[in-house]
Amino acid sequence: MIRHMSEYDVIVLGAGPVGENVADRVVRGGLSAVLVEHELVGGECSYWACMPSKALLRPAQALRAARHVAGAAQAVTGELDVAAVLARRDSFTSGWKDDGQVEWVRGAGIDLVRGHGRLSGVRQVTVDTADGTATVLTARHAVVVATGSDALIPDTEGLRDARPWTSREATSAERVPAGLAIIGGGVVATEMASAYASLGSTVTLVARGGLLRGMEPFAGDLVAAGLRDQGATVLLDTAVSRVTRTDAGVEVHTGDGTVITAEEVLVATGRTPRTTGIGLETVGLAAGEWLTTDDTLRVPGHDWLYAAGDVNHRALLTHQGKYQARAAGDVIVARATGAPVADQPWGRHVATADHAAVPQVVFTDPEVASVGLTERAARAAGHDIRVVDYEIGNVAGASVRQDGYAGTARMIVDERRRVLLGVTFAGPDVSDLLQAATIAVVGEVPIERLWHAVPAYPTVSEIWLRLLEAYGR
Known part of the structure; x- marks a missing residue:
């Protein structure tokens, strides 16, 4: 009617x-x-994606940051309050109202x-x-x-019948499962692996290839190492052949015969x-x-x-x-x-x-922040490029920010036009560096002009000076 x-x-x-x-x-x-x-x-971002996922990740990030600064580290005597983390998450979703x-x-x-x-x-x-x-x-x-x-749920044997979590269930869960198996190697998979490992779940991540495959390879490598440091098991180049729901939880079978047992399984293999x-x-x-x-x-x-x-x-x-x-x-x-x-x-x-200057942050530990083309994408597009890398931990501001700071920066330079095509940072708090990179890529700021954008000392932004020095004038 x-x-x-x-x-x-x-x-x-x-x-x-x-x-x-x-x-x-x-x-x-x-x-x-x-x-x-x-x-x-x-929509999705407010209730089941951006806001609740970052709210789940932030408390552990703050705790780890304090533990990596002498003086502050000695003041940290407790562990995460899981109930408080979930309650704070709920506040960002307004209780799903x-x-x-x-x-x-x-x-x-x-x-x-x-x-x-x-x-x-x-x-x-x-x-x-x-x-x-x-x-x-x-x-x-x-x-x-x-x-x-x-969320895309692939046609893996038994997967749909196993009632898997997707990003929605992962970001809105009312309790932390004792064990969580994660299928996928992208942003949702790595972020939720970090969140749930920090919240006390035994996490096993299974990825068909490497992690964060659309980004520079070193980013995925650093994130994999970071997840393992948090106690997660990371299985790369491993295919899932079958998933079974049991009375105790789930069993995830891989192609090499490994069987992963967990209370829940999260599927994070793409979108539809x-x-x-x-x-x-x-x-x-x-x-x-x-x-x-x-x-x-x-x-x-x-x-x-x-x-x-x-x-x-x-x-x-x-x-x-x-x-x-x-x-x-x-x-x-x-x-x-x-x-x-x-x-x-x-x-x-x-x-x-949308075509060449999309900024993105992966809120893992370490963070990954990128904009523009990767080396592989730039070469595939036919650009004449030069790749410049620098270890962020060698910058004075990074050593002040965190004891034992480790991370990598890369810029992709169009040699013909002498402008940046892409920039990637992987390391603690590198999201703070991303907007400057985005402006440089979108504005097609010439290398010669970038020399005049002087970074304040001692901040992590001094990485820009080091990258330019490595490139040469």
Whole structure:
């Protein structure tokens, strides 16, 4: 039964941080917008990803940092209070209630319709609500798909029947399992291995290849060593052949005959798009596939349809999705009002950074922070490059920061243009270095000019001077 029909300038499917930002930019530009959401307003990042995962990781990071500074180390006499860690985590998710987020949406002048939204025609969305009725929404200008992604569960024998954890269960668990087996070697796998090892779980991580394979190899090596220092078992180049749920927990069988027993198993092997059941087939698009867009986030062949965030598979990171949202919201306003569209590279209405300047932090111990191209990616793209490495622990500021500081920095220089293509840091607190690297890569700051960006002494940022010295003038 259709309850009513409403018309807006823009309809946004998905009220996570990406959808919220699209709607906010649209409203700020003078258009009307409505968000459609069937779960919690605020999305994956707020309740099951970025915020709760980092809240789980931070207490142990703070404790380890204190233990690596003489004087402070002697003052540390206790262990983590697990109940307090979980309670603090809960505070960041507001107890998995979205009242605050809903209040923000309404305060921003954005309408909200709760229910499962699906495309039912050109510029039309039908929302099936919990009471069995349907609301039909029509967009004057655009529909934006910002439905995100779900954890991918591979077709490993017995895995689905074993009721595995995904990132959602790992970040929202009410208790710490005695043993946790983790399948995967990416960001979720390594971060949750670090978190649960710190919280007292016996952690075994099984990765088909190395760790963090999309980053520089030394980053994965340092993270693997860090996990082992925390007491985790790390099995690399190991395939899982079968998983079985038992009365005592789970058994994870590997290809070499090893059997790992644990209370729970976490699958962290990738993501899959939330594009099933949202009506894409009604407008000639394939369900269950990633949505392809141009740099203005518009779906080719559909001048009214946009996709932002994970669902377009450009860069599966919240901050990058919000960056896309700003571009998409602004270009929708420009096109609706007849204003000029700045769609040249690095223009206001495009997400150019998605291609070559995506910043990312892995909050393990040590941290990994990177932006731009790795050595392998730069060579594959045909760039004439020079690779410059330096041990961060040799910088005076690093020795002040932490006793026995160990870490590595790498910059990739385009020799033809003498600008940075990529930078990677691995070491304690290197996330603090990332924005400077991002500005250097995005701004294509010439090497000669970087010499004039003098780092304060003694800070870890002096690594920039050492990298430039290693490169030469």
